[in-house]
Amino acid sequence: MEHIDEGLLRTMPVSLQAEVAVIGGGPAGLCAAVAAAEEGADTLLIERYGFLGGMATAGLINPFMPYYTGGEQIIRGLFQRIIDKLDAAGGWSHRQDEWGRDAFDPEIMKSVCQQMCEEAGVRLRLHTMVPAAVAEGGQVIRAILVSKSGIEAAQAAVFVDATGDGDLAAAAGAEYEQGRPEDGLCQPMTLMFRMGRVDEERMPPREEINHLYDEAKARGEIDNPRENVLLFYTTRRGEIHLNTTRVVRLDGTDANDLTKAELEGRRQVEQMVAFLKAQVAGFERAYLAATGTQIGVRESRRIMGEYVLTGEDVLGARKFPDGIARGCYPVDIHNPTGTGTVIKKLPPGETYDIPYRCLCPRGFDNLLVAGRPISADHEAHSSLRVMPIAAAIGEAAGVAAAIASRQQQAVSGINTQHLRHRLIERGASLSEGR
Numbered sequence: 001m002e003h004i005d006e007g008l009l010r011t012m013p014v015s016l017q018a019e020v021a022v023i024g025g026g027p028a029g030l031c032a033a034v035a036a037a038e039e040g041a042d043t044l045l046i047e048r049y050g051f052l053g054g055m056a057t058a059g060l061i062n063p064f065m066p067y068y069t070g071g072e073q074i075i076r077g078l079f080q081r082i083i084d085k086l087d088a089a090g091g092w093s094h095r096q097d098e099w100g101r102d103a104f105d106p107e108i109m110k111s112v113c114q115q116m117c118e119e120a121g122v123r124l125r126l127h128t129m130v131p132a133a134v135a136e137g138g139q140v141i142r143a144i145l146v147s148k149s150g151i152e153a154a155q156a157a158v159f160v161d162a163t164g165d166g167d168l169a170a171a172a173g174a175e176y177e178q179g180r181p182e183d184g185l186c187q188p189m190t191l192m193f194r195m196g197r198v199d200e201e202r203m204p205p206r207e208e209i210n211h212l213y214d215e216a217k218a219r220g221e222i223d224n225p226r227e228n229v230l231l232f233y234t235t236r237r238g239e240i241h242l243n244t245t246r247v248v249r250l251d252g253t254d255a256n257d258l259t260k261a262e263l264e265g266r267r268q269v270e271q272m273v274a275f276l277k278a279q280v281a282g283f284e285r286a287y288l289a290a291t292g293t294q295i296g297v298r299e300s301r302r303i304m305g306e307y308v309l310t311g312e313d314v315l316g317a318r319k320f321p322d323g324i325a326r327g328c329y330p331v332d333i334h335n336p337t338g339t340g341t342v343i344k345k346l347p348p349g350e351t352y353d354i355p356y357r358c359l360c361p362r363g364f365d366n367l368l369v370a371g372r373p374i375s376a377d378h379e380a381h382s383s384l385r386v387m388p389i390a391a392a393i394g395e396a397a398g399v400a401a402a403i404a405s406r407q408q409q410a411v412s413g414i415n416t417q418h419l420r421h422r423l424i425e426r427g428a429s430l431s432e433g434r
């Protein structure tokens with residue numbers, strides 16, 4: 001490929017400065033920014049869209065996967081505050097499905113995220129993408145920003161990469177892995193969609209819908225590789241959420257692949273809408289109510305840190321002295337090449353710890369990673385990627401960033417017992433750490 005040097009990056013204003021700069025405003029970035037600001041750091045949150053929430057809003061992902069096990073709620077803290085605010089605004093469903101999953105309203109979620117930032121005093125910069133970084137000697141010196149304002153830079157004592165894809169860390173030169181070990185392929189992408197005006201009373205049981213789906217596939221009317229129709233109730237009567245398109249063998253960090261994925265996802269949505277309206281009782285008068293602003297990317301980079309969480313750690317319900325969040329969601333790997341989903345559950349009532357070291361990229365003193373791209377293998381990633389866990393990791397990253405900035409210390413050098421203690425004071429539910 002030809003490369004040109006137009007000198008565009010030689011001069012640019014350092015227009016944003018903060019003690020803590022969080023890149024990406026999804027569940028992890030939101031909680032990181034709010035926590036850092038509440039812990040007293042001057043905090044900036046930079047987000048590429050014009051609203052916050054990440055996959056929970058832009059990806060139209062719903063519901064929250066279970067965050068309680070054996071009768072215990074294992075994720076609290078800021079995540080619970082999000083739920084309380086959703087509930088108070090009428091954006092929380094009490095219609096739990098058979099797996100105990102609660103739905104939330106994505107439009108109300110956008111407002112809740114904004115309110116939480118405003119209340120905590122987080123400074124926001126929306127419509128701004130971070131495609132590059134300047135790093136030297138284990139320090140991220142600047143994040144490069146691209147927006148309608150042109151090319152600018154942001155400077156901070158501590159950066160938190162909450163982009164879901166580890167964009168900042170990768171741009172700064174951090175080590176990363178992607179996809180499964182044998183061929184680097186990632187889990188499929190899914191364009192979420194919702195059908196409105198569904199007569200829920202007349203909807204057949206799931207087994208019957210899946211049977212109709214199999215028949216439509218056999219007739220060649222559907223070529224979506226997904227094995228069944230995955231649907232959920234929402235906060236709105238008559239509106240059904242579908243997590244059922246499947247786009248395989250593409251890379252969520254490559255703009256050409258993302259373009260292909262969006263086009264393929266939308267083609268599959270059209271097929272599914274036609275199928276539901278023609279074949280499934282209750283959907284005859286339904287219409288396509290919404291699709292995600294972007295296709296959902298389940299898996300991309302995993303930034304290698306001081307510890308790499310493994311599938312064995314997850315399934316063995318392992319605890320760590322520096323555990324900063326807990327998970328109970330199974331290993332859940334949608335087939336990267338086609339049909340099928342592998343689910344491996346933890347022992348009943350058990351949880352695993354996420355060690356703080358997974359948030360600390362190797363070789364960097366002022367960079368933390370939060371949410372989906374933390375240091376884990378392909379199996380462990382498939383469990384920790386869900387929204388409640390991402391939020392809990394984010395809160396820990398925010399508190400840690402504020403401590404490191406205040407103490408002018410390397411992120412990997414902070415006292416993890418102090419961090420755990422502070423998280424518990426803030427309402428987090430942690431294991432005993434051993």
Ligand SMILES: Cc1cc2nc3c(=O)[nH]c(=O)nc-3n(C[C@H](O)[C@H](O)[C@H](O)COP(=O)(O)OP(=O)(O)OC[C@H]3O[C@@H](n4cnc5c(N)ncnc54)[C@H](O)[C@@H]3O)c2cc1C
Nearest residue numbers: 024026027028048054055065130164296297298371372387
């Ligand atoms: C198809 C699919 C289905 C899923 N189903 C569920 C489910 O049912 N329940 C559940 O709990 N979880 C589910 N998940 C997982 C979950 O939605 C995500 O893994 C979770 O949102 C991760 O949170 P995050 O904050 O790390 O990243 P994200 O939610 O991806 O947020 C990242 C944020 O960073 C911004 N950003 C990205 N790059 C840049 C950049 N370079 N510069 C500036 N901003 C940037 C993005 O716009 C976004 O706001 C699903 C995921 C997918 C893709």
